[in-house]
Amino acid sequence: MTAIADGPPRAGAHRGRNISKLVIRLGAFVGFALIVIYFAFTARGFTTPYNLTNIVEQSTILGILAYGMTLVFAGTGTDVQRGGIDLSIAANAGLCAAVYAVLMRAGYGGYVAVPAALVTGMAVGALNGFAVVALRIMPLLATLAVMNIAEGLELTLTENTVVAVNSPLIDTLAFGRFLGISTLSWVFVIVSLALIWIAHYSRTGLRLYAVGGHAEAARAAGVRNGSYVYGAYIGAGLLAGLTSILIVARLSSSTPGTGQMLLPVLAAALLGTVFSRRLIPTIGGTLLAALFIGTLANGFQLLGISSYWVSGVQGALILVVVAATSFAKNS
C-alpha cells in the first residue's frame, strides 16, 4: 500500500514560511547575544557576578508577571484584539501588594497576609474569567474595566501612600541567599520550572494551548474550553499575587505605581514569542524575553544612557517583533 499523502503539495510556501520563521528566531537569539556581548565589552562591571545576579533579580518580578500574561495568551490566542489579554495583571499585583502590606501593618502576620494576597489575586483573575467566559465581554475591555477596579481598590487600601512592611519572610526574600544565589532568584527559578512543567509538560498545558490555538478544534476534541480560559485568568491572578509579595520584598513596602508594569509585562510576553519554534508564547520564551528586557535596562544604566529611552526601546521592540512575526506567518 502506498502512502496517502506523499508530501505537502504546497511545500514551497511552507518552506518559505519556515525559513522566515527560522530567520526571525535566529535573529532574536543573535540579537540578544550581540547586545550581551556589546554590553560585556563597553559597560564597565556588566559581567561581574554581582551585576548578573542583579539582572536576574530585576527580571524576576517582570518575568513572573509576564508568565501570567503568557498563560492568558496560551489559552486565548495572541490576537490581542479579538483573542485574549489580561490588562489587569499589573494592577492586580498592585492590589495584592496593598492587601498584603495593609494586613501586615494591621498585625495579622504572614500566615494570614500571604494567603490573603494570593486569594485576592485569584479572585481578580476569576472576575476576569467570569467576564470573558460567562459574560463574553471582549477580553480587552473586560480586563480594562477590572484593571480600573483593581487600581481603585489598591488606592483605597493604601490611600496612595507607601505602606512599609517588616517581616522575616520579606527579609529572607530580600536579603537571603542559598548556595550563593539570592532568594529572589531562587523563586524565579522555581516558578519558571513549575510553569514550564504546567505549560509544556502536563496534560493541562497541552490542552490549554489547544484551546488558544484553535478553540473550535479543542472543543471538537472534547476539551471544555471555558474552564481552561478561566484557569488561565485565575493562574495569571495567582502569579500576580505571588509577584506582589516579591514586589513588597524588593521595596520593603507596598508602593503605588505597580500598574505601570503593564507595558513592560506585555512587551516581555509578546517578545517571548520570537524565541519559540512555533512563534507562540511559551514560558521559556518569556523567560528569555524578561531577561532580555532586564539586560537592556541594566546595560543602559551602566552605560549612563538615560532611563528616558527605556520605554521607547520597549515600544520599538514590540513593533519590530509583531511586524516580523506577522510577516513570517503571512509569507
Added chain:
Amino acid sequence: MTDTTPPTPSRNLSFEALSNYAVIAAFVLIVVFFAIFADGFLSGENLMNLVLNKVVILAIVALGMTLVIAAGGIDLSVGVSVDLSSMIFIMMIAAGMSGVFAVAGGLAAAICVGIVNAILINRLKINPFLATLGVLFIGETVQRVSTQGGVPIYLTRGEYSAPFDAIVRTGLFGVPTPVIVLIVAALAVYIALHRSVFGRYVSALGAAPDVVRYSGIRVPLHMSMVFIACAAISGVAGILLSSTVRSYVPFSGDAFLLDAIGATFIGTAISAERRPSVFGTLLGVLLLAVMRNGLLLIGWNFFWQQVGIGVLVFLVLGVSFGLRRRND
C-alpha cells in the same frame, strides 16, 4: 414584493429597546440621586465646572476614539496625540511664536502620531492594539527626552498673549471657547460618521472589513484616515487642555485613554443599533463625569470614584455584550 415577512426577533428587539431605556433611565436616576443627595450638584457653578473641566476635553478625545472603534480598531495612543500636540503648542508659544503657528504646530505633531499609526497598521499589518501600544511607549520616551525626564512647562503671563488668552477664557456670546470647540468637533464627527460616505465605509469596516474589501473599497486608505482623524481630534483636545491650564504637563493625556474607551462603549451599549455613535459617546462622557463629580460631592474620595467608575463600565459592558450574544 415584500409579501412574506421573515421572522423578526421581536422579543429580542423589545428586550433591546428596554435595555436602551434602562441605561438612559439609569442615567436620569443617577442625576436625580446626586441632585438630592449631593449638596451643590445642581448649582450653576458646579455644572459649569463639570462641563468645562471634566467634560469638554474628555469628550473631544472620546469623539476621536468613537471613529476608531466604529471602524473596528482601537487607539491606545490618543494620550500621546494629546500630549505631543500640547507640548509643541506650548513650546512654540514659549519661543515667542504666534498663536496661529503654535496651533498649527501642535496639530501637526498630533497628525504625525496618526500617520505613524496608519503606517504601522496598514503597511506593516500590525493590529491596531499593538501598533498604538508601541506608539504609546515611544511617545513616553519622546516626551521624557524633550522635557528632561518629564518637567512641566509653565507659561509666564508675558509669554501668553493677552488676546489669545481672552478667547480661550471667554469665547463667543458668553459661551466659553472650549464648549464651542466641542460643539464644532461633535458636529464634524457626527457628519463624518453618520451622514457621509466615509462614515458608511467606517461603519462597514467595523462590522465586516472583508465585505468592504470585496466591495472594491480602499480599506487601507479609509483605515488610515480614521487613525489620522482620531489623532488630529486628540490634538485639538491637547491644545485646549494646555490653553486652559497655560502649561504642558507631560503624560497628562494618558488620563483620557480609559475614560474615552469606556465612554465610547457605554455609548455603544446605549445606541439602538449597538454601534459607536456620537450621541452615545457624548452621553457616555456625561455619565462618567456626573458619576465622578457626584461621588466626589457625596464624599467619596478619588480612589473610591475609580472603583465606582470601573464597576459601572464593567456592568455596562456586561449588559451590552450579554445582549449581543442574545441577538446572535
Added chain:
Amino acid sequence: MTAPAIEMRDIDKHFGPVHALDKADLVVAPGTVHGLVGQNGAGKSTIIKVLAGIYRRTGGTVRVFGEQIEQITPAVIEAKGVHFIHQDRLLVPSATVAESVFLRNEPRVGPFLEHRTMRRRAQELLKTHFNLDLDPGTLVQDLSTAQQKIVQITRALANDARVLVLDEPTAALVKKEVDNLFEVLRRLRDDGLAIIFISHYMSEISEICDTVTVLRNGTDVGVVDPREVGIQRIVDMMTNRDTSEMYPPRDVTHGEVVLEMRDATAEPHFRNVSLTLREGEILGLTGLLGSGDKEVMNALFGQIPLDSGEILLRGKPLRMRSPVDAVGQGFAKIPEDRRAHGVATALSVRENISLASLLSMSKRGLVSRKDEARVVDDLIADLGIKTPGRDQLVKNLSGGNQQKVVVAKWLSCESEVYLMDEPTVAVDVGAKIEIFTLMNRLAAEGKSMIFLSSDLEEIVEMCDRTLVIYRGELIGEYAKGDIDADRLLAAASGAASDETPKERSTA
C-alpha cells in the same frame, strides 16, 4: 445480533423558526460503511453535529451500541468511541502531529507528559495504518490537506474508535489519495468499525458504502443499498423532483466578447489559462478543491496578481492590482463565504445594498438618504428580497435572501461581469431555484457571469460553456449538452490528463 453502533431516532432540531431536522432517523450497524447523503440544507451536517454534541437536539433519542445518551457533549460521545473527522479539518495549527493525535488522551508518567512516547506511538500508528513516514514533530500548519485528514483519523484510531464519522473527507484530495483513503476505510470496516461517510460525490458513495441514508428537508426518506438501486435513484430521492424544475429554462443569446483572459499564469495556482466571456453568457468554471479554479476567479477580481498574461475588458487590457480596480471596471463578486465576505450581517439591508455604489448617491461626500432609499427599495422589490423593510438587519434574513442582497449590491452599481463563487452554498432548494432564476435574468439583460461550483449538476444545467481546471491547467472546455456531471467529474479528477483514473462512477 448486536445492537446498532449508532441509533438515532426521531431527531428534531429547531434553529429559531427553522426546522432543520424533522424526526430524522439514522441507524448504523457495526462493520459497515454507511453513507449519508442529501442536498445542501437537507440536514446532513445538522444531524452529525447533533451526534457530535455541537448542537443540542430539540427532540428524539440517541443510542450508541445500545446505550441511550441523554446529554451529548463532545467529551461524552468521544468516550463512547465515536470520532468525527470534520470537513474543516479541526486541528490546532500550532500543535505538532504527535500532540494532535494524543490531545485528550495524553500518555503520562506521573504528572509529566511523555513527549517521547507520544512521538513514537504517533509515528507507529501513522506507519501501520497509513504506511506514512511523517515526522511526528511536524507542525499541523505545515501539513498538506490530505496529511491533516490522516492525522485526524489517526487520532480517532489512537483513541480506540469504534465509530468513525467522516464529513466530506475527500473534498480536498486528489484521486490517488481518495483511493488510498478508501483502502484504509475498508480495512477498518473489516476490523469491525462502523463508518459514517458523508459525501457530495455520488460515485464515491456507491463505491465505498454498504448502505445509504438519504435525507431530504430534515427527514430521512429512505435507507438503501447503493449497489442495488444505483445513483440515479438516490439522486431522485434526494431531490424528489424532476431536474427540469430545479433549473429554469432560458433563451440563450450571446453578444460581443466582454471579458478575455490571455495566457494568464499565477504560480503556484494556475498556468497559461485563457478564456473568453460574452455578453449574456454563463460560463462554468470547475475543478477539484485546490485545482486552481478558485484562484482563476480570484485573479479576475484582482485578488491574485498575474505573473504573466493579461486580462482584457472589451478588448482593453486592464491593470488589476486589487478588488478596487476590478470593481471600478464593472466586475462584481459573489463570494463563497457569504457571511464573512458577502454581506455585513450586523448592518441593515439598506447599508449593504448601497455599500458599493454610495458615491453615485451622494453629493459632496454626504449620502443622500432619499436617493439611497429609492435605489434600495427598487432593488428589494425587483429581486423579491423578503425583508420587512430596508432597515432590517441582514442577519435576520434567510441565506437565499442574503445572497440576493449581495447581488443587489452589485446591480446598484451596474456591474457587468459577475463572478459567482459557490453562490448556492448553504441555501435551501427553493432559494437555489430563485438564485438560478436570477442568474438567468441577469444573462437575459446582457450581463456576463462566471459560475464556479463544486456541485457539478448545477454547472452542467446552468452553464452555456464549462471550463475544467486540473492542477492549475485548463484541461477542457465543454459546451452545454456535450457533457454530464459524471464525465465532468472524471475530467475534473484528471481523467483527461496524465493520471489514469479509476472509474469513479458506477452509474
